Amino acid sequence: MALNKYMHPRNIYKTPPDFEKLASIYPEFSAISNADVTGKVTINFKDPLALRVLTKCLLKSDFNLDVDIPESRLVPTLPLRLNYILWLEDLLNAIQRTNDVKGIDIGTGACAIYPLLAAVRNKWHMLGTESDPESLSKAEENIQKNSLQELIKLRKNDTKSVIAHVFTTEENEVYDFCMCNPPFYSNLQELCESRSPARLPPKNGFTGSPQELITEGGELEFCRKLIQESKQHKDNVLLFTTMIGHKYNLNVLIQDLKCEGMGFTHTEFCQGRVTRWAIAWTYKDYDLYNLVPPRDKPRKKNTSTMFILPEIPSCKYSTEGVLEKIKEILNNLSIIYKVFDKRGNTISLDVIANSNTWSNQRRKRRLMKNETITKKPKINLEADDSGNTDSVSISAINGDHQEKADKTTCLDKSLTPTKEDPKESDQPLVHAFFKLLKKEQEVFLEIEFLDGSAGKEGLHQIVQYIKNNWK
Numbered sequence: 001m002a003l004n005k006y007m008h009p010r011n012i013y014k015t016p017p018d019f020e021k022l023a024s025i026y027p028e029f030s031a032i033s034n035a036d037v038t039g040k041v042t043i044n045f046k047d048p049l050a051l052r053v054l055t056k057c058l059l060k061s062d063f064n065l066d067v068d069i070p071e072s073r074l075v076p077t078l079p080l081r082l083n084y085i086l087w088l089e090d091l092l093n094a095i096q097r098t099n100d101v102k103g104i105d106i107g108t109g110a111c112a113i114y115p116l117l118a119a120v121r122n123k124w125h126m127l128g129t130e131s132d133p134e135s136l137s138k139a140e141e142n143i144q145k146n147s148l149q150e151l152i153k154l155r156k157n158d159t160k161s162v163i164a165h166v167f168t169t170e171e172n173e174v175y176d177f178c179m180c181n182p183p184f185y186s187n188l189q190e191l192c193e194s195r196s197p198a199r200l201p202p203k204n205g206f207t208g209s210p211q212e213l214i215t216e217g218g219e220l221e222f223c224r225k226l227i228q229e230s231k232q233h234k235d236n237v238l239l240f241t242t243m244i245g246h247k248y249n250l251n252v253l254i255q256d257l258k259c260e261g262m263g264f265t266h267t268e269f270c271q272g273r274v275t276r277w278a279i280a281w282t283y284k285d286y287d288l289y290n291l292v293p294p295r296d297k298p299r300k301k302n303t304s305t306m307f308i309l310p311e312i313p314s315c316k317y318s319t320e321g322v323l324e325k326i327k328e329i330l331n332n333l334s335i336i337y338k339v340f341d342k343r344g345n346t347i348s349l350d351v352i353a354n355s356n357t358w359s360n361q362r363r364k365r366r367l368m369k370n371e372t373i374t375k376k377p378k379i380n381l382e383a384d385d386s387g388n389t390d391s392v393s394i395s396a397i398n399g400d401h402q403e404k405a406d407k408t409t410c411l412d413k414s415l416t417p418t419k420e421d422p423k424e425s426d427q428p429l430v431h432a433f434f435k436l437l438k439k440e441q442e443v444f445l446e447i448e449f450l451d452g453s454a455g456k457e458g459l460h461q462i463v464q465y466i467k468n469n470w471k
Contacts, residue, residue, distance in 0.1 A: 008083045010089075013079040022057050023035075026057045029054065032054075065116055067142050068138065069111055070134075073135060084114070084269065084278060091280055091288070091291075092176060097176050097238065102127075102176050103125070103175060103178065104128075104166060104175050105126055105180070106162060106226075106242075107129065107130060110138035114179060115151075124151070128155070129166065130157065131158070133156070136154060175236060176238050178237050178241065179242070179243075181243045182222040182245075220253070223249065223253055226242060227260070238282060241278060242278065244279060245276055246350070248433050249340070254266065263284075263286055265280055265289045265294055267295045305446070307467075312471055318443070319436045322443045326349075329465070333353070335353045336351070337434075346435060346437045347436045348434070349435070349436075350431075351433070353458070354428050356458070427453050429454045430458040431449075431450040447459065447463060
């Protein structure tokens with residue numbers, strides 16, 4: 001529960017649930033839990049059945065909600081859902097909207113988890129929209145089972161719009177807020193490739209249907225569509241909000257809202273080992289940023305750095321041409337990247353390095369040269385470029401020495417992963433945001449460190465490698 005201390009201060013799950021108590025009250029929880037010799041009760045978080053039973057029991061014990069969670073649908077992470085509701089409470093309190101609150105949950109899902117929590121906690125009136133008939137039917141059952149039909153209404157979305165369809169028949173209806181947990185991925189391949197093989201599997205089991213996880217264009221395009229539709233319905237909703245699963249998408253959306261001149265704020269939801277983000281914007285005269293300031297885990301503020309990439313003969317001097325050169329360098333280092341935004345003369349990338357492949361390049365070249373000259377099966381180097389002493393074994397040359405040498409990596413000791421990093425944790429060595437932009441006939445590379453066990457020094461070394469190989 002590494003991030004629990006950063007949960008919303010009113011979140012009851014800052015204190016982990018009492019599994020022993022749950023096992024004593026609910027037979028279904030007892031059936032999926034285990035007790036060790038000391039009596040400590042645990043469950044297998046990788047088992048979807050265990051996750052469903054845990055969530056169902058917590059909803060009953062903490063909110064007196066009886067919720068059926070279908071096997072084929074997403075199991076809602078309760079601490080995360082509650083974090084979102086609590087943040088909405090903060091926003092509404094800040095603009096002094098606490099009575100007769102009306103909200104819209106876009107894509108409410110089979111559990112209708114947000115409307116149910118909003119109704120039992122705050123007596124908010126909620127409209128849940130859903131495009132999947134099976135999820136809509138199950139959501140209706142869950143609402144009726146808890147006798148909340150007076151507070152929660154559902155509507156099927158047969159259109160491709162995000163929120164505009166709500167106002168085709170209720171053009172004068174006014175809501176205090178809308179909320180959304182959009183699908184992360186644009187297609188099945190992106191879903192399958194979303195996690196690097198170098199990282200450990202997630203702690204929790206996988207749940208969810210394709211329609212809950214995939215949307216055309218991914219979550220960035222979904223959120224941008226919501227922003228565009230919000231312009232047409234700025235008098236119908238006081239606060240537009242959405243959750244965001246990828247931090248680089250948050251950065252892009254913040255820039256979009258700044259360009260539109262909208263008042264906005266954002267936050268970070270921390271729970272267990274998972275972090276999510278959310279953003280809120282308004283067309284009303286509310287200073288959201290100062291009323292409810294951005295809330296992040298305590299950390300040094302990341303600032304971006306920008307430098308010129310000079311014109312070189314090996315690539316066309318445009319953002320697209322420079323992008324191809326950047327991709328070539330990153331591919332040589334086996335660094336994972338994703339181009340997630342192209343606008344005019346600006347291209348944005350999400351960059352992840354899971355191992356140090358950029359250090360001691362002179363040593364590697366010397367090693368390959370010595371291999372070619374001596375053809376000895378083992379080479380002992382007295383010291384590397386930074387004064388570190390290592391012994392490097394190389395297979396005898398058999399015609400593919402170049403390929404074998406390329407696979408030999410000599411890590412800078414300051415960035416060598418320990419037992420906890422990264423093979424024993426979910427954190428990459430370096431996670432960064434790259435932006436290519438052209439200004440006044442010059443191409444710039446803007447970089448921002450997001451996170452990673454190697455810190456900003458790791459990103460600095462990658463950038464230095466790019467500069468050294470910019471020729």
